[in-house]
Amino acid sequence: MSKAVSEFSRAELTDFERQLENEYAAFAARDLKLDMSRGKPAASQLDLNLAALDKLDPYIAENGVDARNYGVPEGLTEMRRFFGEVLNIDPERIVIGGNSSLNLMYDQFVRLLLFGTAGQRPWREQTVKFLCPSPGYDRHFAICEDFGIEMITIPMTADGPDMDQVEQIAAADPAVKGIWCVPLYSNPQGICYSDTTVQRLAAMTCAAPDFRIFWDNAYGVHHLYEEQKLADIFAACDAAGNPDRVYYFFSTSKITFPGSGVAMIAASPANRKEILARMSVQTIGHDKLNQLRTLHFLRDAAGLRRQMERMAGSMRPKFDIVAEILERELSGSGLAEWTNPRGGYFVALDTMPGCAQATVDLAREAGLKMTPAGASFPYHRDPQDRNIRIAPTYLDCDELRTAMELFTLCVKLAGVRKLLAARF
Secondary structure (H helix, E strand, O other), rough: OOOOHHOOOOOHHHHHHHHHHHHHHHOOOOOOOOEOOOOOOHHHHHHOOHHOOOOOOEEEEOOEEEOOOOOOOOEEEEEEEHHHHHHHHOOEEEEOOOOOOOHHHHHHHHHHEEEEEEOOOOOOOOOOOOEEEOOOOOOHHHHHHHHEEEEEEEEEEEEEHHHHHHHHHHOOOOEEEEEEOOOOOOOOOOOOHHHHHHHHHOOOOOOOOOOEEEEEOOOOOOOOOOOOOOOOOHHHHHOOOOOEEEEEEOOOOOOOOOOOOEEEOOOHHHHHHHHHHHHHHHOOOOOHHHHHHHHHHHHHOOHHHHHHHHHHHHHHHHHHHHHHHHHHHHOOOEEEEEOOEOOOEEEEEEEEEHHHHHHHHHHHHHHHOOOOOOOOOOHOOOOOOOOOEEEEOOOHHHHHHHHHHHHHHHHHHHHHHEEEEEEE
């Protein structure tokens, strides 16, 4: 646009609103059914993994373990070695779970609530608060809410969470027991934590001796353009004298099949011993056939890199479409700001204050389902009602173009109506 919408006269705003309403009515008449609410892979992405469904032969692990039978609660040696190579983690720190890293996070919260850690009292016997960098991942916040854990919103910066606030709060309050982190291509903004942020998280003073970082590196290999590096959180914690501070989560769920991936948790030797002791009561062993099937398909770190290059080839055009339409429709309007992430699964857009809910409602009424407004904040409360998560992956490119044209139209219409209501 040649000038920001906020600079329009009343007559110009009224004319623009009428034009937008006519365009919106045309979209609404199309009976669209488009879904950008979750970061799900498209069928075309899933098709890239079909070889993983080939007959599993042999089903004997490298140390002679029959993967069809009970046992090996820590996971197959070769599966732990694979994750270790991919993520630069000592395999002896790794425990393999089922298909879901979210499940492992939930279970780890349960263990801390029921049993505590490192000789400290169980969390259920104390007031527990958690630091929640926001905008953030709604399912992290749902875990805290499910257990009645008080969430403290921490603003995000270009380098990760606002570390001045994190350090101040963690040092002052022993009830603050941890922090959620998506350190590479954060959900939804696509921010990558700087080396300094990682070092500060590892070394900061915490009033709670059992303070824990839940390090959800969900998008650690999901590079869409150039590869982004992430500092080694375990090395940083070890060097700072806080070896037990971090639980590290990862899975192949968006690398192979979301419902049939392989998840892992990694931790210090002391934490790993605790985790295995409890997990061995919970299960005799997770799905080793799926571990072998995944390994036979991906093979090693080089094989995973090739797979992710194929994935990026499928996903990159969609992120390019999002960037192109946001720039074309909203640049210079003053109605929105957005991120252009280099990897991960999402794009974050901020409307004018007070317009996110109205934008999402307009989109839904015209046939486009978005992530609920406020979902990227604790308790679903976005203090400025601004943030909207865009999930481009599930639609095909033609559908995505339609969805983004409708979405940007809704951003404009909600913003113009807000300006008219506020000023006139």
